[in-house]
Amino acid sequence: MRSATTPLDLLVPGPEHLPPDPAETRLAALYETPAGTPSVRANMVATVDGGAWGADHLSGSINDDADWRVFRVLRAAADVVLIGAGTARHEGYTALDRPAGLASAAEQPLELALVSRSGRVPQQLTTGDRPPLVLTGAAGARTAARMLPADRVLALPAAHDPDEVDLRAGLAALADRGLARVLCEGGPTLLAAMLADHLVDELCVTTSPLTVGPGPSRIVAAPPHGPVDTPAGGVPAAPPAPARLAHLLHAPGTGTLLARWLLR
Numbered sequence: 001m002r003s004a005t006t007p008l009d010l011l012v013p014g015p016e017h018l019p020p021d022p023a024e025t026r027l028a029a030l031y032e033t034p035a036g037t038p039s040v041r042a043n044m045v046a047t048v049d050g051g052a053w054g055a056d057h058l059s060g061s062i063n064d065d066a067d068w069r070v071f072r073v074l075r076a077a078a079d080v081v082l083i084g085a086g087t088a089r090h091e092g093y094t095a096l097d098r099p100a101g102l103a104s105a106a107e108q109p110l111e112l113a114l115v116s117r118s119g120r121v122p123q124q125l126t127t128g129d130r131p132p133l134v135l136t137g138a139a140g141a142r143t144a145a146r147m148l149p150a151d152r153v154l155a156l157p158a159a160h161d162p163d164e165v166d167l168r169a170g171l172a173a174l175a176d177r178g179l180a181r182v183l184c185e186g187g188p189t190l191l192a193a194m195l196a197d198h199l200v201d202e203l204c205v206t207t208s209p210l211t212v213g214p215g216p217s218r219i220v221a222a223p224p225h226g227p228v229d230t231p232a233g234g235v236p237a238a239p240p241a242p243a244r245l246a247h248l249l250h251a252p253g254t255g256t257l258l259a260r261w262l263l264r
């Protein structure tokens with residue numbers, strides 16, 4: 001179990017020391033997004049050598065207490081957590097509880113939304129009384145509707161292929177339900193698609209003071225059937241897009257760095 005009592009230093013702008021604070025008032029102010037204004041924030045953790053998971057194929061083996069402090073603050077301030085079905089399966093997501101006791105915590109329950117082409121919802125999410133929303137395509141909607149109430153399945157067929165998911169339409173559908181502040185917790189396949197469609201306003205990246213070698217993916221990954229006739233991983237680089245550093249936190253005990261990058 002992670003602890004939220006690790007001290008942090010704010011390096012940029014700064015320096016400023018952020019001691020443990022059960023209400024996380026200062027951290028909440030640093031990550032504030034106005035309620036009701038649509039925003040998409042992605043939060044990911046990577047090792048120094050770029051890995052998105054550890055030997056157990058889970059991000060829990062590369063994150064730490066410093067990451068946990070920010071993770072809780074971001075969840076407290078979100079309307080909905082958006083994840084790919086792969087992350088739900090690997091990480092065993094269940095219905096989410098908003099972190100308690102934080103200054104910024106919104107009132108309403110924290111929703112979970114799953115993006116899935118297949119519509120295959122992990123079993124642990126189909127049995128409770130707070131099922132996730134599923135953003136899927138035409139075929140996936142038929143599959144998901146066998147597992148979830150009809151009003152939790154959002155069929156969002158893409159124009160070029162009805163079985164693909166129109167992610168932009170998905171965000172609009174969430175906003176229509178009052179879920180304007182979206183926190184995308186990955187995984188790498190979903191994040192790559194969101195970035196490719198220019199749907200991410202900010203990217204919070206924790207750099208863990210670890211290396212894990214070439215096995216794990218980066219925090220963005222190509223879908224399994226991407227182009228293969230290009231060097232180094234098979235997918236050409238996207239044109240470079242700028243990112244602006246809003247702030248940088250440093251955990252003096254470990255060296256963990258937590259950056260908030262604005263993409264627009």
Ligand SMILES: NC(=O)c1ccc[n+]([C@@H]2O[C@H](COP(=O)([O-])OP(=O)(O)OC[C@H]3O[C@@H](n4cnc5c(N)ncnc54)[C@H](OP(=O)(O)O)[C@@H]3O)[C@@H](O)[C@H]2O)c1
Pocket residue numbers: 043044045046051052053057058059083084085086087088090091115116117118119120164165167185186187188189190191193194219221
């Ligand atoms: N480092 C981090 O911060 C972090 C964060 C999250 C996860 N992870 C790790 O990442 C690994 C999982 O990686 P992943 O890339 O498989 O995760 P993922 O993106 O969550 O899952 C991929 C699956 O999600 C669905 N999906 C994603 N993008 C889609 C799109 N644009 N349209 C339709 N469906 C889409 C598809 O589900 P269907 O198969 O149902 O069609 C796809 O197979 C795990 O090891 C997890 O621990 C790391």
